[in-house]
Amino acid sequence: MKQHNTDRFTSRTTTRLTLFSGFLVVTAALLIAATPATAAPPYKSVYIDNIPHVKQKPDFCGEACAEMVLTKLGKKMDQDFVFDASGLDPRLGRGCYTKELYQALKKIGFKVGTGGYTVDARTNRSAVAGMTAQFDAMHADLVRGIPSIICMHYDDRPNTTEHFRLIIGYDAATDEVIYHEPAHADAANERMKRDMLIKLWPLKYQRTKWTVIRLRLEPGRLIEGESSSSFTAADYAVHIHGLKKRLPHDKFHIVLQPPFVVVGDQSQTMVRRHATQTVQWTVDRIKRQYFKKDPDEIIDVWLFKDTESYEKHNLQLFSQKPTTPYGYYSPTHNVLVMNISTGGGTLVHEIVHPFMASNFPACPAWFNEGLASLYEQSSTRGGKIWGLTNWRLGGLQTAITDRRVPSFKTLCSTTTEQFYNQDPGTNYSQARYLCYYLQERGLLNEYYHQCRANSQQDPTGYETLKRVLAAGREPLSDADMATFKVRWEKYVASLRF
Numbered sequence: 001m002k003q004h005n006t007d008r009f010t011s012r013t014t015t016r017l018t019l020f021s022g023f024l025v026v027t028a029a030l031l032i033a034a035t036p037a038t039a040a041p042p043y044k045s046v047y048i049d050n051i052p053h054v055k056q057k058p059d060f061c062g063e064a065c066a067e068m069v070l071t072k073l074g075k076k077m078d079q080d081f082v083f084d085a086s087g088l089d090p091r092l093g094r095g096c097y098t099k100e101l102y103q104a105l106k107k108i109g110f111k112v113g114t115g116g117y118t119v120d121a122r123t124n125r126s127a128v129a130g131m132t133a134q135f136d137a138m139h140a141d142l143v144r145g146i147p148s149i150i151c152m153h154y155d156d157r158p159n160t161t162e163h164f165r166l167i168i169g170y171d172a173a174t175d176e177v178i179y180h181e182p183a184h185a186d187a188a189n190e191r192m193k194r195d196m197l198i199k200l201w202p203l204k205y206q207r208t209k210w211t212v213i214r215l216r217l218e219p220g221r222l223i224e225g226e227s228s229s230s231f232t233a234a235d236y237a238v239h240i241h242g243l244k245k246r247l248p249h250d251k252f253h254i255v256l257q258p259p260f261v262v263v264g265d266q267s268q269t270m271v272r273r274h275a276t277q278t279v280q281w282t283v284d285r286i287k288r289q290y291f292k293k294d295p296d297e298i299i300d301v302w303l304f305k306d307t308e309s310y311e312k313h314n315l316q317l318f319s320q321k322p323t324t325p326y327g328y329y330s331p332t333h334n335v336l337v338m339n340i341s342t343g344g345g346t347l348v349h350e351i352v353h354p355f356m357a358s359n360f361p362a363c364p365a366w367f368n369e370g371l372a373s374l375y376e377q378s379s380t381r382g383g384k385i386w387g388l389t390n391w392r393l394g395g396l397q398t399a400i401t402d403r404r405v406p407s408f409k410t411l412c413s414t415t416t417e418q419f420y421n422q423d424p425g426t427n428y429s430q431a432r433y434l435c436y437y438l439q440e441r442g443l444l445n446e447y448y449h450q451c452r453a454n455s456q457q458d459p460t461g462y463e464t465l466k467r468v469l470a471a472g473r474e475p476l477s478d479a480d481m482a483t484f485k486v487r488w489e490k491y492v493a494s495l496r497f
């Protein structure tokens, strides 16, 4: 169902009322409804068989109607495909209006017809004649086996929404039109009196000139197509449609930055800047270096402008008080939540996690966090994302001096629970500077891919670490690893931030 009453067809009628409203001209509609039905309807019964019913995704009534017919024709193009074919910008967070649906259907190869028709409504007589002609034409198409998508008012309440339905038949015995209703499941072969349909069909943007929308679904040379398995423009449109309803207030701006949707309460310019300079920048690089697959779900990146907004909206949107002042990733809510006033480093860190989850779900926590924290502070080197020293260095250097840093065997063998909840204070920094070391030796990329490939035999990544550090020679022994740790500690001690 549509949530709006806007003009769905503007390409033919250049004069569109700026102050239009379908229900302001209710008088004309009442006149039509009051017209007594003349003798028996001159239409014969007709029914187009074997059109499966499809329930629409939110706001995809037109697209779903098209999918029904495409499925009957043996095509694999679904409502998402139809949306994508329309070229409609998914950031608008809505489904097709008539104009876009018309373009999509043409592109797919239907002989759609004119799409939008005008009925002269200057007099009751001309209006009745005009609507009758429209119905005649639709019925004639049904007889030829051609269903139509029509745009009509949802029902006869005032100010009702506009809605696409698929007309597939007519029953002369009851004078009813038969249609598939995309708004609900199990709403195949719904029926509506012809009088009612004729009342709901015209869109009265102008008092004396009604717009009648009918898209014929006569197959011409249909293209071949299949919806892709990754996120389509349609997926984003549906997602943003839902997100818009959850915005705490209207000062939030939404920027689509696949595979994320960035939403923030800073200025539009700032939100856009974070989307491009941080989100896109990071995604481009980590995908090139590590991750083939996008996250399994569309993830919202919430950027709250300050601590107050961050805390207030966390409670409001996710019913929780954050345990960190910077930001976090919640796989439960499919969100990255940031207090963006603390900088973009945490955002880069958190972006790594959903990619890791979809590409290397068995990744041990130490490596997941080591890699994510490596890029908290990063730049580009040779087109690659490159971690730099950062604030985690000082604490680690102190721990090294105090001989408090556990062995790598210990670090690697920590369970997720141990890593997060029994952290001696060095887990993140030790993992980060191990990754940093591997990066500086040119081994980090190889380590990621080997660790992932070997994760069944070596779930902790420790054996893989021994092998990668050996750089083609015999894998390191535990004793060698102790020697390596001494070398690594010296190296870390020499680093500067």
Ligand SMILES: [Zn+2]
Pocket (backbone or CB within 6 Å): 349, 350, 353, 368, 369, 372
């Ligand atoms: Zn993390």
